[in-house]
Amino acid sequence: MNLAFILDPPATLKAYKDSSVAMLREAGARGHALFALRQADIILRDNQVIGYAKPLRVAADNANWFELGHAEATPLNRFDAVVMRKDPPFDTEYLYTTHLLELAQGHGARVFNRPDALRDFNEKLAIARFPQFTVPTLVTRCAFHIHAFLAEHGDVILKPLDGMGGAGIFRVRRGDANLNVIVETLTRLETRTVMAQRYIPEITRGDKRILLIDGEVVPFALARIPAEGETRGNLAAGGRGVAQPLSARDREIAHTIAPVLRDLGLFLVGLDVIGDHLTEINVTSPTGFQEIAQQTGFNVAGIFIDALERRCA
Incomplete structure (x- = not known):
């Protein structure tokens, strides 16, 4: 397959922990052709959404993990899949990108996550759809x-x-x-x-990231445990990631939400759960693939590419 990934500049990604890198490596190992795009590389011209996509080669070496070729103008509907992995902020430019991707989708492009679903799901407000699980x-x-x-x-x-x-x-x-x-x-x-x-006092035991892939629940969560004296468990705020099996309550929340979000066009989702409560629904660029794989041996990226292959078969 020809797979286009919309990313932040590859040189800015931390290859040893970035989930997009894990996806790319898994897809590359299976022989799929990879292409990298920035938001600025996507244009609308003559009623066609075109990406100036660069062929991308990936390697296992974290210090030199990628090699980019020369950009070629390619209509997005010529790729087997377009994977939106641009990190927030969800600003005006991000919004415009979802509109362009939706136009491309109307011309036959397969886009994951679906652009209208990305617009509709504010990652904080989306929890209001599931009040039975929130504080x-x-x-x-x-x-x-x-x-x-x-x-x-x-x-x-x-x-x-x-x-x-x-x-x-x-x-x-x-x-x-x-x-x-x-x-x-x-x-x-x-x-x-x-x-x-x-x-939620249970934050001391971690802010759990639970991954949903095309309606399937990954059986391990990444509990992001706050640093001493911190309230936030986010890894970017100094939290420590500990992979652990889902609890009974985690499974209840995840299995209730997963099919609903899949049917709305959300292929990859990261639920945030503290204690027994849902706190956020991450849809833009959920992470945790590499930490879970390294600590448990469960190949999250493999499940992701399996699901992508099924969707594009």
Whole structure:
């Protein structure tokens, strides 16, 4: 197959842990032809969505893991699959890319995850579709409602709706002397909507990333355990990743959600679960492939490429 991956510049990817690199290596080992694209390489011309795609060769050496060829203008519908793996932020340019990919899809391109599903699923707000699995949650830009929510619950997490890697996340408690400035900063003086969630003490045992691949649940989670003195388990914030089998509650959450998201066009999803509660649904570029594989021997990238091959058969 000819597989096009929309990525951040390959030189910026950390090959020893990046999930996109794991996918590419698995696909390359099976003999599939690989191509790399940046968002800027995708254009619309004469009613056709074209990618200036560079042939990509991958190697096992993490220091020199890729080699790029010369870009060739190729209509996206000529690839067997187009895999959207651009990292957030989900900004205006990301939004425009989903529109271009949706046009390409209308011309026969197979795009994973489906572009309209990427637009519809804000990674924070999407949990509202599954309230049976969440803690008390508030979404607002108004300081009054945030203060009332904190007064009710006493200990809450505040976070922007467009963040990643733990950026901009605050834990605040009733009586916190910094509450006003935190709310003002996060909401940008009530001009930006944020999310508040009741604090989940089980974060000390890890923020679990559970992967769903075309409706199939990976049987291991990556528990991201916060560093000493930290509230956030994100690996980008210094958390430590520990792979572990799914608990009974993890399986209940994952097996309930997986078929719903698959039918909506979400091929690869990363659920975030703290304790027994769903906190986020990651759809842009879920990670954890390599850590799970290295610690358990379970080939997550193999399951991903298996599913991609089935879809494109």
